[in-house]
Amino acid sequence: MSDQRKVAFYIRVSTKHQDTPEGSLKSQEQRLEEWRKYNNTIKNNPETGKDGIQYSSATVYKDVESGASGEKRPGYQSMLLDIKSNSIDAIACTSISRLNRNLREFYDLMDLCSEHQVDIISLKENFDTSSAIGRALLKFMLVFYELEREQTSERGKDNRYARFKRGLWVTGTVLGYDNDEGMLIPIPEEVEIVNKMFDFYILTGSIKKTADLLYEKGYLTPARKFTGNNDGKRKKFPDQTIRRALTNKTYIGVSQWKKGNINKLDLSDPQEKYQECQGQWESIVSQDKFNRANDILENNTKTRTNSINPSKKIYQLTNILKCGICSDNPLLRVVSGTSKNKKTYRYYKCPVCGNKIGAEIIEDTLLEQVVMLAQNEDHIKKIISKKEVKNTAEIKELKNRLSSLKSEEIRINSEIDTTIEQLDKIKDSKVFYKRLADKDKEFKYKLKKNIEDQQQITDRIKTIELGTLKPEILMELFSNIKDYAEKMAPAHKRKLFQIAFTQCLLYKEDIEVTISEEVKIIPIYAKTASAESVFSKTTVKRD
Secondary structure: OOEEEEEEEEEEEOOHHHOOOOOHHHHHHHHHHHHHHHHHHHOOOOOOOOOOEEEEEEEEEEEEOOOOOHHHOHHHHHHHHHHHOOOOOEEEEOOHHHHOOOHHHHHHHHHHHHHOOOEEEEOOOOEEOOOHHHHHHHHHHHHHHHHHHHHHHHHHHHHHHHHHHOOOOOOOOOOOEEEEOOEEEEOHHHHHHHHHHHHHHHHHOOHHHHHHHHHHOOOOOOOOOOOOOOOOOOOOOOHHHHHHHHOOHHHHOEEEEOHHHOOOOOOOOHHHOOEEEEOOOOOOOOHHHHHHHHHHHHHHHHHOOOOOOOOOOOOOOOOOEEEOOOOOOOEOEEEEEEOOOOOEEEEEEOOOOOOEEEHHHHHHHHHHHHHHHOOOHHHHHHHHHHHHHHHHHHHHHHHHHHHHHHHHHHHHHHHHHHHHHHHHOOOOOOOHHHHHHHHHHHHHHHHHHHHHHHHHHHHHHHHHHHHOOOHHHHHHHHHOHHHHOOOOOHHHHHHHHHHHOOEEEEOOOEEEEEEOOEEEEEEOOOOOOOOOOOOEOOOOOOO
């Protein structure tokens, strides 16, 4: 009895010129299908004595991308998802070089296939990984394929470097220009966008505000495909795109080589060092405008402020201070006003009852409380313990959600297989292609949303883990806080208040702060209480 299994055909070409109705992709698929039929005939022929594995159906995964990395190939990634969901039993390709030329990535693929009992078969090299000899031969061949890939890469790099030295453009598409065999031709409408980026940044000193102004004025990304994540659809300029444009010397007629190594001064290979040369194209941004924008960018980076439009003073108790008079304890809002002598006053004010207090008064008062609190080791230990419990609980909840999403991903892939089988029964019907297109769109959306949600949860877990200070570090922080409390940046003070206080309630004549489960009453206009003040062990809610 033959073992009926599903095989994945992986086919790939390096350029779109090969992606034609009768091009390389069609030829690869045809050869693989002929192999499948021949394999099934041979292995089910009593005369050959090779009754065994047959492949009842084949799924085609196609890519029109360079073979440098599997991460950039959607067909390859889709195949990996199906391997993980146990939807296929074997992978077949015309040549192992079509599948992957990177040893590390291919070993990852082999490990994945081994884990899910998926064989790898190549027609050109005539091997499969179902045998020990096949696996050894595969590893041997991969060494030479990677050598070939690296030599090809080196030749390409030498050619690009020579073109760079001649002042020709050697990389991908760039905003503002059209590439004509290494000569950049300005595109008028994009030249205007580039100059507006520089103008708005010089005006505001903010990348985000520059992006907002471009969007408000109707300047969107061009409707043509760029490298990276740009898909050719017009949309708001991302902040990172604007930042890269502001530092791109292409716009002042300068060609740059190895920008990523600009600060690496100990490189011996000339081709690895950062270099500049005069490009053979017209500049579209004036030198003065470029210098002004980069001076602002450099200064803002060093000072971590906006030197053009300094940000307003940070309210240190935002989302911390609540109204104790109102029953539901609403968060106090921040308000400010200007006196006749032009002095600005800041307040925290209840949006319900109007209860308010001067920002500097309460911020200074609570900072003094934190300084005194640092002298009580027992309270610090309680704060740290409660923080650890909270973080542990959140991480546990996130991991449970992540596990559910992974199960959902497997279910979606299973649902895709079931739907394909159902649709296959009506493939001669007129409604087949419409239903197939509808289902394809639906499943792609579900999978994309699922994977995005998984990534968000994974990122959140990493953020919590990285942002969690060890208990000994927090103890050290509090023990030395008296020396530098007054010099701390407002943003750092706000973070300190978030760590120290469980709750802060403002009443008419005093403030009630909670540390762990203990409550302390502080008169608003009185001087700071002594360090020996004892926290009253009462409930958090006040009568």
